[in-house]
Amino acid sequence: MAQDRSESLNPLEASRQPDEDLVARLPTREGWSTPLTLYDNCWLRSHMVSKFMLVRDDFKPRRDDIILATHPKSGTTWLKSLAFTISSRSRCTFADHPLLTSNPQRVVPFIGVPGTGGDLDHLDTLPSPRLLSTHLPLTLLPPTVSTVGCRVVYLCREPKDAFVSRWHFDNKIGTGAPISLEDAFDMFCQGCSPFGPFWDHHLQYWNESLARPQEVMFLRYEEIVSDPLKVVRNLACFLGVPFTEEEEKSGLAEQIVRFCSFDSLRNLDANKAGGGVERAGGKIFLEASSLFRKGKVGDWVNHMSKDMGEKMDLLVKDKFKGSGLEF
Template sequence: MAQTQQEIEHGPSDEGESQVVSTLPTREGWWKPFVLFQGCWLTPQAAESVKVAQTKFQPRPDDIILATYPKCGTTWLKALAFTIVHRSRYDVASDDHPLLTRHPQDLVPFIEMPYRYIHPLEELEVLPTPRILTTHLPLALQPSAISTLGCRVVYLCREPKDVLVSTWHYMNKVREDFHIDLEMTFEFFCEGFSIFGPIWEHCLGYWKQSMVEPDRILFLKYNDMMADPIKHVKMLAEFLQVPFSEEEESAGVVEEVVRLCSFNNLKSLPVNSSGAGDRIGDLPMENSAFFRSAKVGDWRDHLTEEMAKKLDSIIVDKLKNSGLVL
């Protein structure tokens, strides 16, 4: 379906569809006003898209849902899950593996993006089983049938200070019509005013449910995965019900998955270092924008000690008594 300029800028043209969003609390500061939709900050277009996904997305019991807050290693998780699940079809060491010629963002599509009032969800219906799908939605905003059907969910979180810095870099790169300084980004982030935020609510929702349903929701931490990727690749395979055999482990398949999906390898591939794609619905994004830096502790090069202490204090307070440490 071709998108009109009115739809891109303002959301769907149907007044009934946009009426609810137009009444939501609104706040300025980012590249466009955000609305507070069911406790989550979104652009009006994203809120409309989420409404469509909540009512029309049809999950399957064997769907695999990869969930992340933005800038928490989404692209890496997509690459790992795709490679692990489909390794019987695509030899990890082959010269024609899909990851060598297709961007990880395109191999594992989002549920709520590109905007679903423009790009029908039927695009997901043609995907073969088992589908691997992604979402940035907080658990509370996921289509309810995902839980009802028992779909497995892998959640990846990241140290909030690194998320903040990565978000700042990313927004200023992909939005040519917009620039926000680090200090303002920091203040917004501390207030919970960021896309799909607040980040602490996002993490807590999945964390608490993973304690209730550990067999259905796997809660992972980016820093831990970076420190021991082999351990976590095995963990992912077990959770996704495609464990590595003894023969595979002896043959070094686990190590090959780690190598193929590593940041440095993916970043160096022509498909990821050049070209662009429209994966949201309102602007093309350079493929390289997803591969800036995977460095743990990158925040130290950008935040002052005072800023770091302030954000750490906020996160500790928001997560108190939950058992979660970010």
Template sequence: MASSLPSSSSSLPKADDEAASNQEIYDQLREVVSTYPAAPRLSGIGRPYVRHPDGWYAFTPGVLNAMVIKRHLEARDTDVLLATFPKSGTTWLKALLFVALHRNADGRDRLAAHSPHQLVPFLEAQVFTNGRIPDLSSLPAPRLLMTHVPSVSLPESVAASGCKVVYLCRDLKDCLVSLWYFWNGLAPAPWDLGEAFRQFCDGVSLFGPFWEHALGYWRWHLERPAQVLFLTYEELAADTLGQLRRLAGFVGRPFTAEEREAGVDRGIVDACAMESLAGLEVNRSGKADMAESSVPNSVFFRRGVVGDWKNHLTPEMARRLDEITESKFRGSGLVLPRATTHLKI
């Protein structure tokens, strides 16, 4: 049975075809976004999330840029779109797929000289932003694209084109802790973990609620398993080599027997290990331009340990998040890794 990504075009205003410039298109949509409801301001960060009509949250640039993408990105059947909820292993996934797709060229050399976020930029934070509506038609295939935008708000061409989509999901408790560390690495004042937990439970998180984000891509995977791969961070961490081979095959670039014999795939795993990436000079001292700010590359690298939430969340916090997850996912068939033992690691 034919199916497509859920569409919300009816809930968004039409762009003015007579707009004299890309900036005018952005300005028109910014006026619309200014009417959307805002969540309470984040302590330490000092600005609120805006609620998109499709029910998810982001800062104003994220909501605005997602609207521009929905109208102007034309996906191709040869594209590879990576999608994640924030702090789900995005940087690692970018590195692995980039080098795997460019392994016959200079992929590893480019990874050593450029941040994964330069090699595979975020559509909504680095490509369609600051008044830019770039012409991507001249980029060679396969175009490797990346987004945090929920499936409900992606352009219809993503489904219609049949392009490959790789979704990486992670235990939400580790996502929460990693996101909390990330914002505290950027915020001028500390962000209380208790407040972060309460907002996360309420669904008020960057590109959240988490549960709806994961379910959207999960349901699409069930409908189109040949087009959408649903992978967990925990699977990737437990068997990185096996999952890299799976990813390469899924995007149409399987490792040959000769490459396996020569250890090409193992070399990619080693080069893309988080400790290897974190040790590169570009990731220790460089910066990535993200929407309206410049973000130090170093804040994208922390421990990457499965189950690190046990060092930060109380048993009651963990239990509450698991209860919400069970309720939200009931009947969907989606079961995420769950560590029930509250131990220091």
């Protein structure tokens, strides 16, 4: 008779094992580059569900943590680069900067994602203050994120542009037949996309930023594009490391903007094709260059029909009605 696997574990290890029967019973849907499973009203890549189930119970936020939260394809790589460069400027120079040799996704680990430095046991060993990242909605993070005092920076993007970026990205990392724009659009509008529905994701962090504005900063991708210098200065203040008068006189904020610009990051050897392969959970393989496409605001018009754009706009208007959040 087969032994129950939990019997071979000590009590702590057993308590940290996801309920595999529960995972198997959860709704699953094909269509994107990997299957998605619906857990707690959030669509997650099926091969990562068990890892993410542990985050809410086992991740231990610290008071001085900084968590960069994003919905996928909303400027995650850019935000990581800016936040890391701002917060580490006292110990890193531009000449020997970690981003010259490492992709931003590795420099700032994803909570609960093995292979990115985000394994929960490994995160416990990192010195404070920790700079971490997540695509998880607020409801899948520990409740103490909202009470212990850690700071959260949330970045979102205009949904039509985010969708187009999502579609391109999934077709780059997929190994099977590419998903058509029409099929991807239908699923996205139904809320079925990695870490979707996107409206729930945005609203959770938006409402948290209204309730705790000193601890939750809500940013739009378009703000970074239109005025990166202003965002860098505001971000430095929020992170508790504002630029000194001397740093302002030396033009350090402008240097950070240039160093972390989309074109600058894309042209670094660490982020070029063949310059390294990112791995997430053992199921997704991608060249670092796939994290950099265009980054243009309004690029959706080159891919989506006018009818698609209008449908998305109506959906967004309906989902965010009365929230104060507009796109």
